[in-house]
Amino acid sequence: MDGKEQLERVRERVIETIAKNMNLYGITDSIGRLYGMLYFHNHPMTLDEMKEELGMSKTSMSTSVRTLTDLKMVEKVWKKGTRKDLYQAEEDWYQTFIDFFSIKWRAGISMNIAAMTKSILELERLAKSEEIDEEVRAAAKIDITKMKAALSYYEWLNRLVDSFESEEIFDFIPKNKDEL
Amino acid sequence: MDGKEQLERVRERVIETIAKNMNLYGITDSIGRLYGMLYFHNHPMTLDEMKEELGMSKTSMSTSVRTLTDLKMVEKVWKKGTRKDLYQAEEDWYQTFIDFFSIKWRAGISMNIAAMTKSILELERLAKSEEIDEEVRAAAKIDITKMKAALSYYEWLNRLVDSFESEEIFDFIPKNKDEL
DNA sequence: AACTTTGTACAGTAAAAACTGAACGTACTG
DNA sequence: CAGTACGTTCAGTTTTTACTGTACAAAGTT
CATH class of the missing domain: 1.10.10.10 (Winged helix-like DNA-binding domain superfamily/Winged helix DNA-binding domain)
Incomplete structure (x- = not known):
């Protein structure tokens, strides 16, 4: 052998x-x-x-x-x-994990927050307008609600990534099981 | 318009x-x-x-x-x-996030834990053996250390996913910013 | 039971991604 | 300064993945 x-x-x-x-x-x-x-x-x-x-x-x-x-x-x-x-x-795979998801997620987050923010503004302007169909206004309002929810999710994700980068996540989920 | x-x-x-x-x-x-x-x-x-x-x-x-x-x-x-x-x-994108990563990560975690555990055992047996080259023994020992570190990382990741599924993560990173 | 309607398996095709080798630019060496 | 060693760019090729249309099975309708 x-x-x-x-x-x-x-x-x-x-x-x-x-x-x-x-x-x-x-x-x-x-x-x-x-x-x-x-x-x-x-x-x-x-x-x-x-x-x-x-x-x-x-x-x-x-x-x-x-x-x-x-x-x-x-x-x-x-x-x-x-x-x-x-x-x-x-x-160090903890570090690898943090870097990988920070890099990936941050890219998506900022892209999405930008798109949602812009779109919410546009739809709010649309919903205020006098000259649009009542049906369209209702649809716009629903969309605004959805996008605001999405926005709040992205802000949460941002804070999650913050806790990765600052390593505060390890206060909550300790590296070593015995530290629990 | x-x-x-x-x-x-x-x-x-x-x-x-x-x-x-x-x-x-x-x-x-x-x-x-x-x-x-x-x-x-x-x-x-x-x-x-x-x-x-x-x-x-x-x-x-x-x-x-x-x-x-x-x-x-x-x-x-x-x-x-x-x-x-x-x-x-x-x-609900919070839910979507949780489900997506639970599904994805769990699959990888169990696969890796199994592979690492098995490999550590095999290398420990190898390292104990009298009839192997001193150089190989040293290499095996290094690998064992690395894999044990990897294993501890996967256990951590498992606990992170647990906190997603149980939604305890929201105690640490609240959904609503104002709850901080 | 025959006839519809619906979703999916499968084989073939189109599109995308991974991979390679040759050519190039940069930087080091004598 | 010529010559060499190195990493990367780019065009072409191979491999993989996404997508489609046909054929089929299951379930519903008459």
């Missing part, structure tokens, strides 16, 4: 699971596997090493690594003496 | 924003638009009405509606006198 091989098999299975999980969050399998590989690799890696390890093109490694750094799941590290870029996985 | 047309324009813009937002969460634009449309439509709709409204095939409506009901973003309602299935949008 070859221990090294066994270790390799275990790693690969876990990497596959990590990739599948990230896939659930809208990240490609390849990018997920890249992250998983970096996670278990105990030293920073170059693009060429990744390419070698995954049997993919350097172009893919470059774009995948960019995606992962944008999500703060991977960071570039500097090392004296090498001209190649070196990358390593962010190992 | 036609009020009805203006209302329509506002709705369409908001629907597009909703779709774009859902897209961020890994839902296709079409399905997002379908949800948005149902959200503003104040009565339950049949597949044929949706098909008509969106100019898509009935097959697409059927599968899209299924996706949305699986995510609990849309529910089937029953109405006397019609043979057609009727669907309406879940309007």
